[in-house]
Amino acid sequence: MKLTDLNSHGGIGSNSLLMEMGPFRFVVDAGLHPKLAGKEAMPDFDRVAVDSLDFIILTHCHLDHLGSLPVLSREQPDAPVFLSRPSQSLAKRMMMNSINVMKRQRGELNLPEYPLYSRNDVKRLTDRFRPIGFRKAHYFEKDGEQLEIAFQPAGHVAGAVSCRITRDNGESVFFSGDLLFNEQRTLKGAKPEPEGVDVLVLETTRGATPRKEGITRESEIERLLDEIRKPIDKGGSCLIPVFALGRMQEMLVILDQARKDGRLPQCPVFCSGLGMSIVDFYHEISKFSSQLNFDRKVLRSLGVLPLPNHMEPGRQPGINGIYLVSSGMVVNHTPSYRVAASLLGDDRNSILFVGYCDPDTPGGKLLEKRNGEEFLFEAIDYVTQIKARIRQFDMSGHADRNELLELANRASPRTIVLHHGDPEAREWFAEELSQASYQPEIIDPVPGKTYEF
Ligand SMILES: [Zn+2]
Ligand SMILES: [Zn+2]
Structure with a gap:
């Protein structure tokens, strides 16, 4: 299995991961960096050859995961995009709004490349959406091999998923996505099942934020x-x-x-x-x-x-x-x-x-x-x-670090990839996980570098 973090600036930025599992090549998420503008805000899609992906997965519709999907999809016209049904409803509205914001910023920030995509790009992208339900896994076939793609609810926002992918030789990876275990008034909490997975890609947003006693x-x-x-x-x-x-x-x-x-x-x-x-x-x-x-x-x-x-x-x-x-x-x-x-x-x-x-x-x-x-x-x-x-007020949309640690321990994977967190947040996880009894290999990926495990 190979993984390349396409998020050029590290931290919580333009989330996008390139994965290779046997003959399968796919990307998980294609975001825009919330603080940067123009091409700077994009993931490094130069590392993904045109028309080379089998499929793309979208975990949820926040722009740090969705914002550059029309650009990636334009270069990968044959790749279906797997997402949840709620995300299918929300994505178009979020992207259309993003186009309007970019049009306004074009003059304000002097960015001739804006907007990065057009309404037609969004239309073509949404034609490639292939929603997957929570109860039924999707099977993807290539060269006589098969991948199982299974979504699990991740709390966080409507439509957010964690994703478990299993190759028919048994090799498996679990992407936590942005995750919230707490019940919200509008949304159920996540109940992820990462048990027995080989590789866990773990969000680490709140790694530098200790849980405060007595505060719920x-x-x-x-x-x-x-x-x-x-x-x-x-x-x-x-x-x-x-x-x-x-x-x-x-x-x-x-x-x-x-x-x-x-x-x-x-x-x-x-x-x-x-x-x-x-x-x-x-x-x-x-x-x-x-x-x-x-x-x-x-x-x-x-x-x-x-x-x-x-x-x-x-x-x-x-x-x-x-x-x-x-x-x-x-x-x-x-x-x-x-x-x-x-x-x-x-x-x-x-x-x-x-x-x-x-x-x-x-x-x-x-x-x-x-x-x-x-x-x-x-x-x-x-x-x-x-x-x-x-x-x-502490009403975060993300799981606290102890809950994520417990999730990792429950999965006991051989490799853990730290994701979606600032450097101090990742450091805390690296330190804590290095003491785990199952001795996982811990990877804090350098942007653009390919890791094989
Ligand atoms: Zn999010
Ligand atoms: Zn995010």
């Missing part, structure tokens, strides 16, 4: 609801920056239940953008997926309003309320960026982060600052003193 997802939700009430009681507003796929829908359900329990004050809730169309997709997917439980009635029940057109930096919004908008990391020019610029300079307001923020993004930079310090909104050339209350 539910206790964090309680703390969040307490913090939401504070600005509303003071006559201010509250910004909750969220990822459009998954987190916005989860937060809508949390807010709706809290309001029904009398735990959330009566106030307007504003939502906008891609997350709102994902609401419709989640509603439809719930009808056929036993993993997902979501009804768009939640919008009416909460009285959700569209984001006001005019929000000005340093000026309190016309109507105070809860602003549940993307992006989760308050990236330049997104609705959460605009709302943050409006709210940050007033001590009646709060900004409450419910997910991970990369330290290089505006959200990450804001989290490192203290109250009273100045903050620069670079993209709009606006500086303000930080007066709003800023808090972060």
Whole structure:
């Protein structure tokens, strides 16, 4: 078996792995780096000869896994793309949105190569989608040999899968994908079965984050609801920056239940953008997926309003309320960026982060600052003193490191490939796994290098 990490920059970037198992060649995921732009953000597809793949696997629809799939697929016109049915529903919407963002960035960032793909590329790609259900493995044949491809639910977001691939000589590999064991309000937790596998490709996102004693997802939700009430009681507003796929829908359900329990004050809730169309997709997917439980009635029940057109930096919004908008990391020019610029300079307001923020993004930079310090909104050339209350809550979409360690120990593979994590996160796993009784070979792949095991 051979593996090449095509993610040129390492870390959590443009996820993409080239695999070779006997006569079979395939790629798992084709993402775009969330922090980079242009060709820099792409995986190194030069290492994959045109028309050389037998198939492609998509684990889920976050852009760090999906964002460059139309480019890869354009060069691999005969390769079917295996994915879950919910991912089949979501992928097109996510990619179309990505095209719009790239078109806007073309001028802003002077990137003539943008957009990296067209609507027609997306159309041709979706024609190659071959959905696989959770209960039934798919068999792929070539040169008289056979591969079994089996998906298992991975929690995380709707449609996310772990994938187990077995060759007919018994050789096997398990890709964890992005994984969450915890039950969410909208989505069941993962129950992966990696037992007896030869090679485990393990996500390591939270390797540098110790589990905090006494803190659970539910206790964090309680703390969040307490913090939401504070600005509303003071006559201010509250910004909750969220990822459009998954987190916005989860937060809508949390807010709706809290309001029904009398735990959330009566106030307007504003939502906008891609997350709102994902609401419709989640509603439809719930009808056929036993993993997902979501009804768009939640919008009416909460009285959700569209984001006001005019929000000005340093000026309190016309109507105070809860602003549940993307992006989760308050990236330049997104609705959460605009709302943050409006709210940050007033001590009646709060900004409450419910997910991970990369330290290089505006959200990450804001989290490192203290109250009273100045903050620069670079993209709009606006500086303000930080007066709003800023808090972060641990409601990660990823399994904690001890759970992943337990998963690895349960699998007891001969080789473990560390994946989807920053260097410190991978280091922690390498150290812990080196002490395992089954003595696995541990590979932290150098981008572009081919490993044989
Ligand atoms: Zn993800
Ligand atoms: Zn990811």
